[in-house]
Amino acid sequence: MAIPLLDIRDLTVEFATRNGTVTAVKKVDISINKGETLGIVGESGSGKSVTSYALLRILDRAGRIADGSIVFGGVDVGGADERTMSELRGREMSMIFQNPRAALNPIRAVGRQIEDVMIQHGLATRGNARGKAIKMLQAVRIRDPEQRYHAYPFELSGGMCQRIVIAIALACRPQLLIADEPTTGLDVTTQKAVMDLIVELAAERQMATLLITHDLGLAACYCDRIVVMEKGEIVESAAVETLFASPQHPYTQRLMRATPRLDSQVADLLPADDERRASTKRQPIGPPLLEVDSLVKAFGSAANEVRAVDNLSFTLHEGESLGLVGESGCGKSTTSAMIMRLLDPTSGALTFAGSDIAVISAKQFAHHPLRSKLQMVFQDPTDSLNPRWSARRSIEDPMRRLDQLNRQELNTRVSVLAERVGLPAHLLDRFPHQLSGGQKARVGIARAIALEPKLLILDEPTAALDVSVQAVVLNLLASLREQLNMSYLFISHDLNVVRLLCDRVMVMQAGKIVEEGPTEKLLSEPSHAYTRALLNAIPHPPAQASSIHSSSAHPPVTAL
Amino acid sequence: MTTLTSASTTKEGALRRFVRHLLYVMTDNPVTAVAFALFVLIVIAALFGPWLVPYNPLATDSSSTLQAPSWQHWFGTDHLGRDVFSRVVVATRLDLMIAVTAVAIAFVVGSTLGAIAGFYGGWTDRITGRLMDTIMAFPLFVLAMGIVAAAGNTIENIIYATAIINLPFYARMARTEVAVRRQAGYVQAARLSGNRDWRILAFQIFPNSLPPMMVQISLNMGWAILNAAGLSFIGLGVSPPTPEWGIMVAEGANYIVSGQWWLAVFPGLALMLAVFTFNLLGDGLRDLVDPLRRT
Structure with a gap:
C-alpha cells in the first residue's frame, strides 16, 4: 500500500478548563490516501471537529495536542512552525466550515475573497487574479460568474454562499479538503447539489476529502470509508459496504x-428492549379540530406585496397527525405562527375547536381560554428556554399563568410532567446551560404539554438534536400523543422524519400547498415534481443486513 | 463535574455556590480581585469613615496650618489647620452617595425607557430615541452645569443633573439588548404560556439583558464621581466647609504654586482611585451576574 497522504497516529488533544484538563480526542489513528473520501461520523461532543482543527493547528488557545503525530505529505504538522503551517493551510489543506455565511467576510465582494487566497499563496498576481477567480466561480457552477464576482455574501442564498466557500477552499488546488458539516443548515435539495459538487470536484482534481458529519446517511452516500467516533475515541473504522x-x-x-x-417505523429507531419505544397503538381519528380556510399572510405594501402564505386551506382532525413539509422560505413557519396566534393573518379563517380564533388578535389571545389548548414545541431547545430560569420554573410558567394552582399542586404537576417526558427529577433545578440538548428538548416538551393541549405544533423539534437523541424524542412524542390524545401539526424540512409520526403530509412550496395525501401514498407515489425532488435529495444509508432478512452485503448507494 | 453540580442544586448550597463562583471570578482574573479589594475599602470608608478618622474633619486649628505630611498628619493639614487625611476619608461617603444615587436613577429611568422602546418599536422607539439624542447633543458637563445653576445649588440637584446626563447611555443600551431578544425562542414560548407583554418584558427579556448593563453601571459610577467632583470644583453644588474631593482639590489648587502640594494631590489621588476601581470592577461584575459563567 502506498504511503498515505495524511497519517494521524495516536492523536490526543486536551483542553484546559475551569474544572481541570479535559481530553477531547484520545489516541486517534486516521489515514487518508490520495483521492480518497473519508467520513468521520459522530454525535456532538465526539471530538470529530476537534480532530480536524488539530490537523490544521487551529485549536482554541485552551486546547493543545498532547500526544501523537500528524504527518501530511511528508511534513510533520505537529512540529511545524507557524510559517510552514500558514503555507500548508489553504494551499495544501483547506477547510469548508459549517456556516457559510459566517465564514465569508460580509463587507467584501465574493470574487475578491477568492482572489485574496490565491494572491496570498502566490498562485495569482493582481493582474490575472480576476480571471482566475471567475474561473473558480464557473467551476463551482455559479451562473453569471462575471456578475456574481461583485456580489456580497448577503446578496446570495445559503447554498450559493457555500459554493463560494468551496471556491475559496479549492482555489489553490489543495490535496486535502476538510468539510466540517458542510451542509448543516442547508435545504435537502441544496445539500444534494453542494455534496455532488464537492465529490465531483474532488474526483476531477484527485483530491482527498475528509467529510465530518453527524449524518450517517450522508456519509454513506458520499464516502469510501467511514470512521465512527464516540467521546473522543474511534470505535469503528471500515469501508462503507x-x-x-x-x-x-x-x-x-x-x-x-x-x-x-x-x-423504518418510529419504534424501530430504538433497540427492541428499550422501554422508551412507542407502542404502535393509535387512537381513532375524531371530528375536525382545526379548520384552516383560505389563510393569507402578505408582507409589504399593497403595490409591492409578497405573499408568504397564499390561500392555504386544510383540516386537521382530533387525534390526527399532519405533516407540513417544505424548504426554508416556503412559508411553513409563518403558517405555524398564525395558527399559534402569535401572528395575525392578512385574511382567512381559523376554526379551532368550533370557534373562529382568527378574529381574536394575537395580543388578546395570550390570555384567551383556548390558549392552553394550542401549544408548541420549538425548533431550538436552547433558544426556547430562558437562560436565567431553572427547568422547573420554565415548566411551571404556563400553569402559573393560565391555571389556578397552589404551590403544592404545582410541584406535583411538575413532577408528573418530568416523569412523563423522562426527565430525572434532580435535573429540575438546573439551568438550561447545565442540561444536554436532549434534556432541554424534554423540558420544552414538558412545558408544551403542561396544560394538556389538544393541538401541539412541532416546529422541527429534532432539527438541533443528535440522531440518537432524535430517536428518543420522536418515540416520546409518539407515546405522548396516545397518552394525552393530542393532535400534531409537524413542521419540518425532512420528509424522512415527518413520515415517522404523521398520518397525512402536505408539501408546501412558495406559500402554497403543492401536494397533499396520506403519508405512505405520498412517499411511494409522489405526483408533484417538487415532492419527487425533495424525496430524491434525502441521503439514505444503505439497508442494513441485519434488519432485513438477507446476509449479503448491499452495494453502497452513491447517489439517490 | 456532574457530581459537583448535582450536589450544589440544593437550596442551602446557593450561598456557598455564589461564594465559590465569586472566588473563581477573583482568582481567574487578579485585576478583578484588586478592584474588588479596593471597592471594599471604599465602601468601608464611606460607611464608617467618620468613626475611623483620627481628627474631626471640620475642626480648624490655627496653630498648625499648612503642615506637610507627617506621622501626626498623614496627608498634612490645610490652610485652616484641618487634617487632610480625615477630610479625604470622610468625603468618600458624600461622593459615593451622589454617584450611587445618580447612577441608580439613571439606570432605573433610562433602562425602563429603553426597554419599552426596544420592545414595542415604532413611535415609542422614535420618540424616546430623539429625546435621548437631544440630551446627547449637549456637551454633557456643560448641560449638568446648566441644570444645577438653573435649579439651584444643592446636592439633590447635582444628583438629578448627573442622572439626566447619564440617562441616554442606559436607554440606548437597554433598547439594543431588548430588541435583539424580542424574537427569541423563550419569548415566543412565554407568549404561548399566557404571559402578557409587560410580564415578558419584565421577567423574560430584561433580566437577560442585565450582564452588559452591569458593566455600564460600573463604568458610569466612576464617571459620575468625577462629574460630581467636577461640579463642586467649579463651585456648584456642595459648598465649603463640607469635605468633598472636588472642593478640596479646588481649594488646594491655590497652594500648589507656593509648594503646599498635599492639599490638592491627596483628594485628587482618592478621586482617581475611586474612578479607577469602578472602571476595573465592570468586567468582574459582568462575570458575576452572568449565569452562563457559573458552571
Missing part, C-alpha cells in the same frame, strides 16, 4: 438504528 453490512461496535449499531430509513 462493510460497515453497513456488519457494524461491529454497539455504538455504531445504535447509531445506525437511530438513523431513519425509508421503511
